[in-house]
Amino acid sequence: MFSAPRNLPKTLTLEPYIDQQAHGLPDKGRHIIGQFDDDSIVVYQAYSPSIATYAVEHQRFGSSSFSFDRMSWIKTSFAWMQYRCGWNTKPRQERTLAIRIKRDAFDSIVADAVGSRFIEEVHGTKENYEKIKKASEVRRQWDPDYKPNLEFTRMERRAIQLGLRGNTLRRYATEWIVSIEDITPYVEEMRTRLQQAHNPVAIWVPVERVYKEENKW
Template sequence: MFEEKRVPDRQVRAAQTETTVRVYQACSPAVADAALEKQTFGEPDRTVWLDLSFRLAAYHSGNGSKPGHERVLAVDLEREGFEWALSHEGPVLIQWDAERDLDHTPLNFEAIRIGLTGEAVGHYVDEWIQSITDVTPVVRDISGLLATDQLHKAVKLVPHEPPYELSAEVKKAIEATV
């Protein structure tokens, strides 16, 4: 009998290496250009929202067409900083949103978004960022491929985002199911 392997309802998944975790930040062209040049961001006067899911970042940016979110940047963070963020309620907001497929249809499991405020923003811009890459062309290529019914090609451009290993206390704190 066929059994479908179900993705846990709330599981942290991200592109990652032994030392970094990739998040995505959508921003205006001016902010993106400055961030790419300096390899960090200026401290904003608002909450900074980071998506761990490439597909969720594409959705929130409207595939790079939403005003003020025309560019999507991949930001590689040091793991220690990322884990600090997950364990510091207050300056860090945790939100679970429905994961999206490439057409932005909600799926039956959730992806994590991290909102940074106050002290957390300072750590983010001054300490945690290891590199910043513009992935807007990939977001737009996927959108173009989908518009021409080339899902098989679009899927190949989506980054691999395996589960991120969490401690039991962090799982509980962020209400992850796995």
């Protein structure tokens, strides 16, 4: 059994990846899977050092490098976040932040979200869909989830990604945050383990369970 990370996050609960597999998370379908408790849920974002440093120091976003005029995307899947940022190797994504936000705020974000694609049974006409999308401050996207390895093994299961803009982004960035932790040292340690072992059983991952199954997106 591989030992626990030396660089343990303070705000996350971890478990060996092999234990997460044993919990039988769904292999298919659209599910919100993440780490949560009765009051909060963790979302992930990867940023440049300047944005991440400000966010951790102030426990909110708002540095001169952070723009409130563009859409900002949050993810609940740790593995998907590492796929997106290449385990913190991509430019301007060198730091992973674990952002714990209020659960009722997250629920309101999901409720307000408009899907990234037109569905006739839901939206009626494409014209109506465009109006709804233009009025909404939250975009919902379902992307293939990934196993936490360096080969980025795609799964049939879909992970949620939520794009925020306007007042919703501002409230998320300044009001709804419970804590922000820079977990980059832990991410880098797990990346090194994967490079050495070439197997995800070598790593520990955030405890993640099904938060919400697909209803009618």
